[in-house]
Amino acid sequence: QKEVEQNSGPLSVPEGAIASLNCTYSDRGSQSFFWYRQYSGKSPELIMFIYSNGDKEDGRFTAQLNKASQYVSLLIRDSQPSDSATYLCAVDRDSSYKLIFGSGTRLLVRP
């Protein structure tokens, strides 16, 4: 079992829709969870982080964390074509300053 799992996609949604991206992790000791956006050929860019159970909202983005079920999700409201990218989920390793990354979910927003 991979330590951080994501559906590779592509997840295709129409412009204006809500995109829902999911991630599961195996280490129950993980405390911090991150979502990075990566455009093709570019480096990862942090868009959200969360460390408490529940929801955290920032503009069009909402991160959701459920530690009991070991999953974290990212909702993108009013999706735009510019949101088309790969979204990487990252989880801290053993509560250390190292992160484990998932392979990412590719999101396509159709105009």
Added chain:
Amino acid sequence: DAMVIQNPRYQVTQFGKPVTLSCSQTLNHNVMYWYQQKSSQAPKLLFHYYDKDFNNEADTPDNFQSRRPNTSFCFLDIRSPGLGDAAMYLCATSSGGVLNIQYFGAGTRLSVL
């Protein structure tokens, strides 16, 4: 302004010819990381420094080495690049605190001919 700077952005080398990639930061962060990322794969941690304390991942090949001469700079040396080492190399930094947010540079795309 870019806070984590990688040079060069693109590097072409020949099979077996040593190459050095550089990373600098203006964030005064304690921790610097080197990742390797191949197409459609997760970034793979090669090693990291906490200040001057070097930490190698168990599965990082001996062909890869790193130096951190001061807080601001970190180098990745590939002693004898093979075709399988062609990838994007990402440098990241973090404060090393409780909430370990990592900030990435733009990356160096390495091609091996």
